[in-house]
Amino acid sequence: MSSEKLLAIDIGGTKIALGIADHASFSSSGEFQRVEKFPVPELRRPELVIPVIVDRSLQLLAREHPVAVGISIGGPLDHERGVVLNFPHLPGWKDIPLASILAEAFDSPTTLDNDANLGALAEYHWGIGKGANPFLNLTISTGIGGGVILDGKLVHGVASGGGEVGHITVQTDGPLCDCGNRGCLEQMASGTHIAERARELVRERPGEGRRLLEMVDGTIEKIRAEEVLEGYRMGDALATKAWLEAAEYLAIGLGSIIHVLSPERIVLGGGVAMAGDDLITPVRERLRDHVFYIPVDCIDLQPASLGHDSALLGAATMVALEVES
């Protein structure tokens, strides 16, 4: 009897998620039969983590080998060769041929893609991106990632660089990004940056941002993007400045993407986008200052409709589509 199970694996910086789906019903339901999450094993190197992933997956599969395995991971990778080029959140995850290692372990075809691309695929098939063409999914959390879908297919481009929209230049003379470029979208509008900017403003302007400081008991270092959003909601001038600056840079970055692809729908997901309309409304407003020849109202800007497991769902969707074709 041949296997009917799909296995999806999402490897994050702190936790790993596994999902098992029945192939036949998944294609119409987009639902997992079982999902399990566990912290990344303490010795976080690949040679120690990968065997744990295999072991727990086989337990979850009740030893049945899967018809296909889809893996999601953050950071630069080579989709075609199935190699993790560099996963900066875990030590030693550099040039790891993860797809072929897991293909051998499970004796199943195995495909690897990054979490932002797979989040886009999930929103396109099961969420608010449904049928949009072109479709862009932007994930705004500690960093900024993206996924582009055209005619129903993810755009990988050469060296799997498609959708790496966090590194679009939005502030020409801006600060150096970890990547080496200056003023990257990720550098100017990620959750990490929103928090840093608010802390900087609090230090620069003593006496201001009192509401923000009250939330963190006066400890500037404790200010996170969540507090900045809360401060913006309460009308704190300093939090508002930090929040709206990020919205402005998001609009500049989205403006540049719009002038390349003119997406029918753009979905904002990730932790920062949990702000919902408090992010969408100012970004939409600022887009009007950056996009003119293309009518902004033709482009549907929406908050993500799927939760944190969208990359896991995308990983299963990717391999379900491959098995079908």
Add this chain to the structure above:
Amino acid sequence: MSSEKLLAIDIGGTKIALGIADHASFSSSGEFQRVEKFPVPELRRPELVIPVIVDRSLQLLAREHPVAVGISIGGPLDHERGVVLNFPHLPGWKDIPLASILAEAFDSPTTLDNDANLGALAEYHWGIGKGANPFLNLTISTGIGGGVILDGKLVHGVASGGGEVGHITVQTDGPLCDCGNRGCLEQMASGTHIAERARELVRERPGEGRRLLEMVDGTIEKIRAEEVLEGYRMGDALATKAWLEAAEYLAIGLGSIIHVLSPERIVLGGGVAMAGDDLITPVRERLRDHVFYIPVDCIDLQPASLGHDSALLGAATMVALEVES
């Protein structure tokens, strides 16, 4: 007997080009049987120009009605509806349903697209873009236009905004563009801007740019992009500054596009790109300051291989593909 002729029309700001091709042989040769060019009729309004186009086309076709008509025009248009939204170079060319007017006149299916998209299509089918996926063609002349081809198809996006890459933000606090945005690629790196920037530098720095001034007999207003390039080639410091600034902004803009699409090949065409390696080399060099996670050497940056008639060739290619499918 049914017609076997394709008619291509390229409407520019100063001249109009017509091309007649034999449908059967065009698909393998990419060659016109006859090409005719003439200045835009003096009263440049659409109701006076369109009948002249029809009349001269019918003469060229020897009254045979074409199997399909492809039209190229610069500026914003609606590809799906075949409407010229605004052709700023000619008076009154606003909201003109050009495709349906010509479809009726020729009694043939008629399709409209912009010159930058059609230039991309021509390079993809007949030039150096052949088979590249994704493929970007950038046209740098008085303005900057672009065309994106993915899986062999032009990316139009909603409201035909795909490939409008001249309006990507490359200088966040830059000067206002005609479009309303600030620091657009077109504003910072087009031929128009290169010339303006050189004139500005000559005025700001009396005593410098002597070679540049010699070329125009001391008349600053006569400096064009051609003179700036010539000055750069001769080592004039001021011309070099203006030229390399444009290369830097092109690299920033291309960097942003690369982070969306990761094109396999990028082709630079248009008047400014006639500079060949004198443009390609500094742009490629500067790209290394803006693109890191995607290996720049994977992206093939090349000068255009087709001449000024690439949009006309693209117009014929567009309708040849449609007739086939």
